[in-house]
Amino acid sequence: MGDFNNIGKLYRVIKRSKPDTIKRRNGKIIGVSSALFKDEKGVSVDQKKERTETETIDELKNFFDKRSKGIVSLLESDVTDTEAVLIPKPSVYSPYHAEIHKSHKEILLDDVQALQLADSCNFVFLDENVQWTK
Amino acid sequence: MLLLDYQPEIYPTGRRTIQMEYEKADRSYLEFEIGQEKIKVLKVPKRQYKNARQHEILVSNYKALSKIVNEFIGGIDEWETSTTLASYIA
Numbered sequence: 001m002g003d004f005n006n007i008g009k010l011y012r013v014i015k016r017s018k019p020d021t022i023k024r025r026n027g028k029i030i031g032v033s034s035a036l037f038k039d040e041k042g043v044s045v046d047q048k049k050e051r052t053e054t055e056t057i058d059e060l061k062n063f064f065d066k067r068s069k070g071i072v073s074l075l076e077s078d079v080t081d082t083e084a085v086l087i088p089k090p091s092v093y094s095p096y097h098a099e100i101h102k103s104h105k106e107i108l109l110d111d112v113q114a115l116q117l118a119d120s121c122n123f124v125f126l127d128e129n130v131q132w133t134k
Numbered sequence: 135m136l137l138l139d140y141q142p143e144i145y146p147t148g149r150r151t152i153q154m155e156y157e158k159a160d161r162s163y164l165e166f167e168i169g170q171e172k173i174k175v176l177k178v179p180k181r182q183y184k185n186a187r188q189h190e191i192l193v194s195n196y197k198a199l200s201k202i203v204n205e206f207i208g209g210i211d212e213w214e215t216s217t218t219l220a221s222y223i224a
Binding site for chain 2: 017019020021023033034035036038039040041108111112115116119
């Protein structure tokens with residue numbers, strides 16, 4: 001039996017914006033828009049790897065500080081299910097940083113990939129009190 | 135927006151476009167991604183991703199959006215036989 005805690009998990013930050021990419025219905029949060037996965041520079045995520053989920057979330061919250069409104073998680077298998085690719089891109093800020101690309105040759109996800117990934121997300125952190133600023 | 139009989143959910147993207155979304159109780163999904171020159175249209179019946187249909191229309195043909203939305207809300211699911219989109223395809 002494998003270690004389910006180490007199943008490849010990814011985290012995507014929802015930055016404060018007005019409007020944001022959080023879907024709400026009748027005052028209840030129901031998910032995220034596929035717009036969260038449409039980024040011309042590549043969709044940035046953090047890989048959990050050997051960290052606990054709490055450590056991963058805390059490190060992201062510390063890095064993004066007031067710019068972060070929420071964090072969603074999804075699995076690496078969710079990425080491969082859409083035929084997208086996960087490109088590890090460690091940076092000076094995070095050795096766990098990676099990007100989701102459409103393929104090894106193209107960065108921009110197609111619209112169906114973005115929707116599937118959004119549908120796969122689960123909220124792991126949300127602060128509705130984070131203020132949007134110019 | 136004022137031309138639409140049904141108001142969408144609106145979200146910003148990270149590629150300088152605005153996205154308008156509609157979703158029905160059966161999870162069928164309609165999306166318009168509006169750029170400077172083109173509007174990308176995505177329709178996913180009952181969240182069946184393999185049956186997704188995508189087209190583009192010119193921003194100048196924005197009036198087509200209202201008919202597409204009304205057809206979606208009204209349950210016309212035969213995307214291929216819809217004359218509305220064909221007449222506005224770029």
